[in-house]
Every structure is written in C-alpha cells, then in structure tokens.
Amino acid sequence: MLGLTLVLAAWLAGVILRPAVAAYRAAHATTVEAVERALAGDPRNPALHRGLGRLYQNLADWDKARAEYETALQLRPTDGYAWLDLALLADRQGRRSEAQQGLDLALRADPHNVAIRWEAGLLLYRWGEREPALEHLRYILAVDPSQRDAAFQLARMLLEPGADPRDLLPSEPDGLINVLSGAVSHEDLPLAEAAWTRRVSLSPAPPAEIGRGYLQFLLDHGEGRGARGVWRALQAGRPPSVDGNAVWNGGFEADQLLGWGLDWRVERVWGVDVALDRFLAARGKHSLRLAFNSFPTLDFGGVWQLVPVEPGREYYLGALARATDFATRSGLKLEVVRPDNETVIAETNAIAGTTDDWVPLEARVRVPPDTSLIRLRLRREPAPGPEANLGGKVWVDEVRLE
Numbered sequence: 001m002l003g004l005t006l007v008l009a010a011w012l013a014g015v016i017l018r019p020a021v022a023a024y025r026a027a028h029a030t031t032v033e034a035v036e037r038a039l040a041g042d043p044r045n046p047a048l049h050r051g052l053g054r055l056y057q058n059l060a061d062w063d064k065a066r067a068e069y070e071t072a073l074q075l076r077p078t079d080g081y082a083w084l085d086l087a088l089l090a091d092r093q094g095r096r097s098e099a100q101q102g103l104d105l106a107l108r109a110d111p112h113n114v115a116i117r118w119e120a121g122l123l124l125y126r127w128g129e130r131e132p133a134l135e136h137l138r139y140i141l142a143v144d145p146s147q148r149d150a151a152f153q154l155a156r157m158l159l160e161p162g163a164d165p166r167d168l169l170p171s172e173p174d175g176l177i178n179v180l181s182g183a184v185s186h187e188d189l190p191l192a193e194a195a196w197t198r199r200v201s202l203s204p205a206p207p208a209e210i211g212r213g214y215l216q217f218l219l220d221h222g223e224g225r226g227a228r229g230v231w232r233a234l235q236a237g238r239p240p241s242v243d244g245n246a247v248w249n250g251g252f253e254a255d256q257l258l259g260w261g262l263d264w265r266v267e268r269v270w271g272v273d274v275a276l277d278r279f280l281a282a283r284g285k286h287s288l289r290l291a292f293n294s295f296p297t298l299d300f301g302g303v304w305q306l307v308p309v310e311p312g313r314e315y316y317l318g319a320l321a322r323a324t325d326f327a328t329r330s331g332l333k334l335e336v337v338r339p340d341n342e343t344v345i346a347e348t349n350a351i352a353g354t355t356d357d358w359v360p361l362e363a364r365v366r367v368p369p370d371t372s373l374i375r376l377r378l379r380r381e382p383a384p385g386p387e388a389n390l391g392g393k394v395w396v397d398e399v400r401l402e
Contacts, residue, residue, distance in 0.1 A: 032056065046072035046079050057089055065089055080110030084119055091123060099123070114144045118151070125158065134158050138168060141182065142175025152182035156191075166194040173202050177210055184217045192217065193226055200233050208234065215261055222340060224308030224373035231262045246307050246315070247376065250399035252276060252286045267302035270294070271390070274303055280395055282320040282358045287397035292326065294390045296383040300332075304377035306339060307401060312369040317376075319399040320358040321351045325392035328352050328383055332394045335379040336365050345374065351394060358397070365401065376401065 035052040042048060053068030066089060072082040087102030103123060106116050121136035137155040140147050155168050168191060169179055176199040183192035196214055199206050211234045218227040231248070248262045257264040257276070266274045271294025281287040288303070309315065319334055326332070331352030336345045345368070348361035367374065378396065 032059075044075055046076040046082060049075070050079075050082055050085055053085060053089075057085075057092070062089065062093060078109045080106045080113055080116050083109055084116050087123070088119070091126075096127070112143075114140055114147060118147065121151075121154070125154070130158050130160075134167070138170050138175075141168070141178050142170035142172050145178055145181070149182060149185065152179070152186060156186075156188070164194075166198070169195055169198055173199060173204075173206075176202070177206065180210065180214060184214060187217075187221075189221065189223065196230065205233075212261070219261075219306055219339075219373065222371070222373045224306075224371075227262065227306075227373065228308040234261065244402050246309060246401040247305065247399050248307075250319075250401075251284050251397060252281075252288050253284045262306055262308070264288075264303060264305050267304075269298075269300055269302040271298060272300055272302065277395060282322075282395075282397040284397075287395045290332065290378070290394045290396070292390045292392055292394075296328065296330075296387045296390055298380060298390055299382050300380040301335070301377045304375055307374050307376050309367045309372060309374050309401070311367055311372050313367050315365040315367065315401050317346060317348060317363045317365050317401050319348070319361045319396055321361050321394060321396045322355045322358045323351050323392060323394045324354050326352050326354070326390075326394050327388065327392060328380075328390055329385070329387060330381050330383045332378060332380045332396075334361050334363070334399070335377050336363075337375045337377065338368070338371060339373055339375045342375075347379065354392075358395075361396075 032052065032055050035048060035055060039045070039048050039052065049068045049072040053065045053072070056062075056065035056068060066086070069082050069085045069089065072079055073086075076082070083102050083106035087099045087106060090096075090099035090102055103120055107120060110116055117136045117139050121133045121140070124133035124136070134155055137151045137158070140151040141155065144151075152168075159167060170176060176195050180192055180195035180199060183189075183195055192214065196206075211230060215227055215230045215234065218230060249257070249264060252264075254263075257266060259265050271292065273291040273293075275289055275291075277287045277289040278285065280289070290303070292298070317334060317336065321332070323331075329352070331350030333348045333350040335347040337343060338345065346363045346365040348363040351359060351361060365374075376399070383390075
C-alpha cells in the first residue's frame with residue numbers, strides 16, 4: 001500500500017511540476033536549445049511552440065517557424081497569437097493574401113486583445129491601408145490608457161493632411177477621455193477640443209479632474225474662448241457670472257473665491273490681508289476687502305483673474321471702490337495685462353485716502369487682435385517717493401468688463 005502511495009505521489013508531482021518547470025525554463029529561455037528543453041517538459045504547451053517558432057523566424061528558418069505555429073494551432077485552434085504569428089511570417093515572406101487571412105483569423109479568435117489589435121494596426125499601416133489601421137488604433141485609444149500615447153502618435157500620423165481630427169474619436173466616454181488626455185499631453189489643441197466637445201455632451205459628466213486638467217491646458221495656451229466653455233461646464237449650478245460681464249464673480253457674491261480656473265485668485269503677500277467682507281458692499285451682500293500694513297515700497301498685484309475676451313474688441317472696465325485711511329500717492333487700481341508677457345493693456349484710475357462713499361474705477365480696454373485671454377488684477381505700485389508706512393483698508397465691488 002505504501003509503495004502504491006509513493007508511486008501515485010511521484011506521478012502527481014510529475015503532472016503538476018513538469019509544466020511549472022517548463023514554464024520557468026521558457027520564461028528564461030532566449031535560445032532554440034533552451035525552449036526545446038522547456039518543451040521536453042511540457043510538449044503540449046502552445047505558448048512554448050509559439051516562442052520556438054519566433055526564434056526560428058528570427059533565424060530566417062521559415063519552415064521550422066511555420067511548423068511550430070501550426071503545432072500551436074493544433075493544440076489550441078483559437079489561439080489568436082498563433083494566427084498572428086503566421087500572419088507576420090507570411091508578411092515577412094511577401095505572401096500578402098496569406099498574411100491577410102492569418103490576421104483576420106487572429107482578430108476573429110481574440111477580437112478584444114489590445115496586443116493583437118496593435119500588431120494589426122502596424123501591419124495594415126505598412127500595407128498602406130490607412131482607414132483599417134486607424135480603426136484598430138481608435139479601439140486601443142478607447143480601451144487601453146497604457147498604450148494611449150503610442151497609439152495616439154501613430155493615429156495622428158495616419159490622418160491625411162487637413163483631415164478632421166474628430167475622425168480619431170471613439171464613441172465611448174472612457175475612450176474619449178483617453179483621446180483627450182493624449183491630445184493634451186501632445187499639445188494637440190484641435191483634437192483636444194473635439195474630444196472634449198463630444199465627451200461633455202455624453203452622460204455622466206466628465207470627471208472633475210479631467211475637466212480641470214483640460215481647462216488649465218487651455219489657459220496655459222491662452223485659449224480664452226475654449227476656456228470659458230469648459231469653465232461654465234465645470235461650474236454648472238454656480239451662478240456668480242452676470243450676462244454681459246466677462247468677469248466671473250465680479251460682485252464677490254459667491255461664498256468663497258475658488259482660486260483656480262476663471263475665478264479670482266489671491267496670492268499671499270506680506271503686509272496685505274485679503275478677505276471677503278460680508279457686511280459692507282456696494283450692491284448685494286459681499287465685497288472684497290484689502291487691509292494694508294506694509295512699507296511704502298509695496299509692489300502688489302496679488303488679486304487677479306484670467307478673463308476670456310474677444311480679440312480686437314473694445315471693452316468698458318469698471319468697478320466700485322471705497323477706502324479708509326489708505327494714505328499714499330500710489331493708490332489701488334485695476335489693471336489689464338497680457339498673461340504671456342505681463343504687458344499692460346489698460347488701467348483704471350486709482351483710489352487712495354478716505355472716501356465718503358463708493359467711487360468708480362474706470363477705463364476703456366482695447367484687446368489686441370491676437371489675444372483671447374487677459375489677466376485682470378488689483379494693482380498697487382511702489383510709491384514714487386518717500387512717504388509713511390502703508391496702512392488702511394480698501395474695498396472693491398462690482399467689477400465689470402463689458
């Protein structure tokens with residue numbers, strides 16, 4: 001009885017361990033001899049036969065390579081990789097129709113395999129079959145973010161000059177996100193816009209981090225028109241913009257300043273405390289309060305907003321402001337600059353001292369014809385000469401650009 005048990009144990013060990021040992025050898029095999037040793041331990045493993053076939057193919061031993069691929073298919077007729085290997089072998093030998101047949105069978109056997117789709121796209125690209133190759137690359141863009149950049153670059157190459165970039169777009173929401181991410185990483189503005197426009201029309205809404213990333217991409221490139229549309233989509237249900245006013249939350253009525261996108265941004269500057277004032281306002285319930293405790297050399301521009309505008313258009317810039325004990329010859333004003341080089345386009349009159357009521361800050365703004373995004377900021381320049389330390393408060397409200 002003990003002898004029979006030992007025999008059975010040895011047999012089971014062989015059945016279980018032999019394929020494992022063969023797989024280990026195959027994983028570390030780089031020569032024909034090494035794979036053959038692995039096959040001796042697991043002769044019915046189609047992956048080993050495929051691996052041996054590829055080694056023979058690299059050695060230009062076409063007949064032996066074909067024999068190994070065919071053996072793999074005998075063991076597993078639905079092995080998409082084996083059909084693909086046969087297709088690539090036939091292509092290398094110049095047998096186009098046989099290669100096409102093998103490729104069709106590989107895709108039929110494993111239609112969702114990204115690796116096979118990738119090889120199919122490359123093979124069809126070499127054959128000059130642009131549209132079928134693009135179809136496989138669209139699939140990869142839609143389902144496999146890890147291959148996104150490579151697939152995107154090849155797909156972009158395949159598009160004919162002047163072709164509509166929307167030809168690359170898949171229909172699935174996740175696929176559109178992949179295309180959008182690829183377009184942003186490669187700074188492809190037209191394709192990114194097309195992907196965003198199609199994606200934002202679908203449900204559910206795009207993830208917030210995707211929208212924020214695309215918005216920042218547009219802002220970095222000075223694309224005001226597109227940035228406004230993305231911002232509005234991201235801020236659905238938050239109504240601080242007023243029709244006709246290009247400034248977002250110009251009345252400071254929102255409960256907080258978001259500090260990103262097209263909302264107001266406040267930079268920490270020593271000697272200037274910036275906060276919403278919930279008790280004093282020209283209109284509505286809030287205004288923006290700036291409290292100063294600094295030197296007369298203070299150079300301040302730490303409250304600003306990026307504003308989309310129409311190139312070449314003339315705007316009216318206005319705000320209401322009041323001051324208390326803000327004694328200086330260099331008051332606070334609104335200033336419009338180009339974001340790319342900080343060139344001043346326009347500035348309002350300045351407020352200083354103590355005012356009895358709200359006073360207007362006003363200017364006309366002519367946008368340069370090559371500009372669709374400006375930076376609007378509260379500005380205080382260093383005093384032109386000696387004066388006392390800077391103190392007091394200034395309130396700003398109802399900022400408009402229209």
